[in-house]
Amino acid sequence: MTTIEQTLAAKREQHLKELSDWLSIPSVSALSEHKEDMTRTAQWTADQLTTIGLENVEIMPTKGHPVVYGEYLQHDDKPTVLIYGHYDVQPVDPIELWDTPPFEPDIRDNKIYARGATDDKGQTFMHIKALETLKAVHGELPINVKVMIEGEEEIGSPNLDAFVEQYKEKLKADVLVISDTTMIEKGKPTVCYGLRGLAGLQVDLKGAKGDLHSGLYGGGVQNPLHALASLLSSMHDEKGRVTVEGFYDNVIPLMDEEKAAYDALNYDESALIEELKVPELFGEEGYSFLERTWVRPTLEINGMFGGFQGEGIKTVLPAEASAKISCRLVPGQDPDDIVERLDAHIEKHMPKGVTFTTTPFDKGKPFVTPYDHPAIQRAGEALEEVYGEKTAYTRMGGSLPIAETFSEILDLPIVLMGFGLPSENFHAPNEHFHLENFDQGLRAICNYYEKLSKTGLS
Missing domain, CATH: 3.30.70.360 (Alpha-Beta Plaits)
Structure with missing residues (x-):
């Protein structure tokens, strides 16, 4: 029987070609001149979901750009995973600082350069291809899935709250998985379970x-x-x-287990001082840099x-x-x-x-999924098996209003399983995505969904 590893290896060039096709569409949600491109991107996305075998694929209108939805609900005894991503991208200015045109994807040094390569088309695409691979290898998906890919994240998702509220029964699931964050550092798999x-x-x-x-x-x-x-x-x-x-x-104070996990990361504050070119770090007394920026x-x-x-x-x-x-x-x-x-x-x-x-100004609530939740722990195990490196369980200092929206309205655990790197220039010229994380990430996502199929979540 053909394995997941063999299937991914055989399809790698095809996957990169398809990703390049998607990245070539200038889906800049902030600029009205790209309205037709947004429509074209939504259709491309819907066609992909249909091609990989999802059912009831729809392009669902909002007051702004549409949401693309598809599902696979074949198992009464398996958990349902809601996968979120976004197909819109940031504007490309200043264009003169790009080494290659932002909507002409270019692969060099084992990285793919294009606007949206890491935020978030590249990472969303990995979930689509992971589902396709699992279905090809097993003849079916090991879990139930609902895929929701929106087109307004880069402008603050102004219509998402109303959409999720309107379709909360349709979107009901046991866990939400998002790949729109970064790993803590190169080679270090990371699961984020909370945001400020x-x-x-x-x-x-x-x-x-x-x-x-x-x-x-x-x-x-x-x-x-x-x-x-x-x-x-x-x-x-x-x-x-x-x-x-x-x-x-x-x-709510930090749990002892969480503090121990952060301490075990051995974060090098002196290296950060050198990188930032500041004489010293400063913040609330009695807390490390990670604690100050993640949980305070x-x-x-x-x-x-x-x-x-x-x-x-x-x-x-x-x-x-x-x-x-x-x-x-x-x-x-x-x-x-x-x-x-x-x-x-x-x-x-x-x-x-x-x-x-x-x-x-606009407000967003913090969220945290319990550190020991099975969905979090299975994600860490899946990543660790593929990367061969202990997974970092983190919170992150930034805010992701969409996560709070899902947490508040759907009341479900959220797993932020990112494969980008902080150095990949998202929102800046020469955005890129390391293909080693594309390759390992695809295997890790497949591994994760197989693990979830054997995990009680509901």
Whole structure:
């Protein structure tokens, strides 16, 4: 009988040709000029799902770009896996920094270069080909699957919440699998089981009716920039801890097993210092860099502006000053609650002599799948067997609103099983995907779905 390894080896060139065809379509969701390309990409995706033997394949409309859906539901006694990916890609600017055209895929140094190569067409394509391979080898899929591939992730998935809510019965599953994240480092298989949430706001301070001459009014009228600096400095203490009242009240602490797993990674903070060219790392006292960026909440000033910005000096007392503030949140924290606490802190600590307004930004809740959940552990085992390296179980510091959407509406565990690398220039010129992870990842996904077929999840 032909094995998975043999089938993948025999089909490798065909798979790369098909992936190149998909990458050649400029499915840039942010630009209206690519609307027809988005439609063409959705059709290409639907044709692939039909070709590999999925049933009830549909191109489902939304208020924006469509969602492509297909399913295989043949087993009463096997778990159902919902596979999520996205077929849209980022704009390519600045085009002059690309070594080869972004929509003319080029393979060199065992990497494929193209927009979408790693984010997320390449990784989504691997799941499609893994299902095709499993069906070819076994004559059927070992699990039930539902595949959902959207076209708006790169513009914030504005229609996803409504779509998932509308079709929550159709999308019901035992586990959600997403490959749209990175491995912790080259050669180190990684399963991510949690992401931080997001909340933030802009604060705008208003002083006098217009800019004032600093010689005539300085020292006698509040300077909004001074007031802003004072306000922002009140939000942290000297040890990096956020001083907003109640900010940490509901934070769920890290489990001992998780802390031990992070410590076992032996993360080289000195190498990071060298890479970033900073004199030292800084953050909340008492926590490692990984803990600070994965499992602790933060408050960051993302931008400050006001006053004269041109060359030289203009001696004015500006009329306005503003700052953008974002918070990364961890399980137990609620974005709405945090924004209310920020507002209360701003009102309490606002210096005299100015008025202010705040404007909240988009919010996203944190999520975590229990570290010891069978779906997480089987993923780690599948990766370890293929890569021959112990799997890193991580949380990640960024936010993925789509994951929170699925977690909140469908109430199912989420496995983030990424095969990209942090160095692959996603969202930047010369995006690429290492083909060693394409090859090993395909085997690992096949291995994972076979393992899930023998695992009780429901």
